[in-house]
Amino acid sequence: MIYLDTAATSPMRKEAIDAYVEAATIAFGNTQSLHDAGSIAAEYLLSCKQLWAKLLNGRAEGIYFTANASEGNQLTIRSLLRGRPIEYRDIVTTKLEHASVLTALHELEKEGYRIHYIPVDKYGVIDLPLFKKSVKHNTALVIMQLVNSEMGAIQPVVSCATHAKQFGVPIHCDMVQGVGKIPVDVRALNVTSVVCSAHKIGGPKGVGIVYLDPSVHWESVYEGTTHQSGFRAGTVDIPAIVAATIAAKYAFAEQDGAYQQASHLQDFILANLPESVHLVGNPATKSPFIQGLILPHVEGQWLMLECNRHQIAISTGTACKIGYGEAISALSAMGLEQDMANRFIRVSFNHKTTVEEINAFLHVVQNSLTDNNTKATL
Secondary structure, eight states: OEEOBTTTOOOOOHHHHHHHHHHHHHOOSOTTOOSHHHHHHHHHHHHHHHHHHHHHTSOGGGEEEESSHHHHHHHHHHHHHHTSOTTOOEEEEOTTSOHHHHHHHHHHHHTTOEEEEOOBOTTSOBOHHHHHHHOOTTEEEEEOOSBOTTTOOBOOHHHHHHHHHHTTOOEEEEOTTTTTTSOOOHHHHTOSEEEEEGGGTTSOTTOEEEEEOTTSOOOOSSTTOOGGGGTSOSOOOHHHHHHHHHHHHHHHHTHHHHHHHHHHHHHHHHHHSOTTSEEESOTTTSOTTEEEEEOSSSOHHHHHHHHHHTTEEOBSSOTTSSTTHHHHHHHHHTTOOHHHHHTEEEEEOOTTOOHHHHHHHHHHHHHHHHHHHHHHHO
16 A cells, blocks of 8 residues: 555554564563562663653653653643643634644633634744734743644744743643654754654654653642653553654654655645645645645545545545544634535655655546546536
């Protein structure tokens, strides 16, 4: 199968699988145990924290591991809010955030928080002047993703973070679609916390990576929790974390080459896309790894199934919501009609995707649209 849905998940790297097997054999102990087996597991955990800190240019004591990035987003947001003054009830964000963030915001609104969604332009980039007007000294938290998972829009996180920090406001950044693809230096971005996902970069499912600036006050969501300094309850899955860390090591090492390849593939798509199919976002400024496309007269779900019939995997948007719920939310925020969201598809690739694979996809698109047009006139 030609796999063009790596924004949803990626196949595990062989190196990550090998690392999992080795760690499962050697570091099977509980990191909280005081015997040698526990100490070995704890040493593996510390090494992984140190490597992630080096990759992200942060501090090892700020690294935490969760069951997935969705949990990481929700735990980090709530931990930061619990550390803020109770009278601070305003959160500034966008409607382009991942489903895990939007769900948390919906819950927080019921709890009395005021959510301020900053508008975005037709390319999915926030209105920066309005953002700056919205963030004040009593803002509880800013939430701003780095790369949108539907069409790849990159937000001006540095500008947002710099402004928020002037008021002492923490900023949380979902970097899931950026890690291993574009620079994600936490100090350069000036963010308070970030979330990454192992299975987007060739690691195992079931591992989210959180960086939370140790100098910023936060409070545990789980009272009495001792694992991971109280950030998350439960025995730490050392083999999965080791595999995730090895995958990250390779992804970061290959990042520059992968970006050049993705840019080349994006150029190829733009040069060969049927005129009736429109790209969502600005190709000059967005991530080249994600291509959101709007079809002229057929539903995205239909073309997805047609591609699958030809053994090509694409999607109709983020896999964390059924159907195209998140695509509708994102495209609506950009001022596009719901009908366009129904005609939306997404293709996404990694460092192994080839021009030949993209050409095969475009061939199916062209033939499918032509056949559909022919049937419509009969």
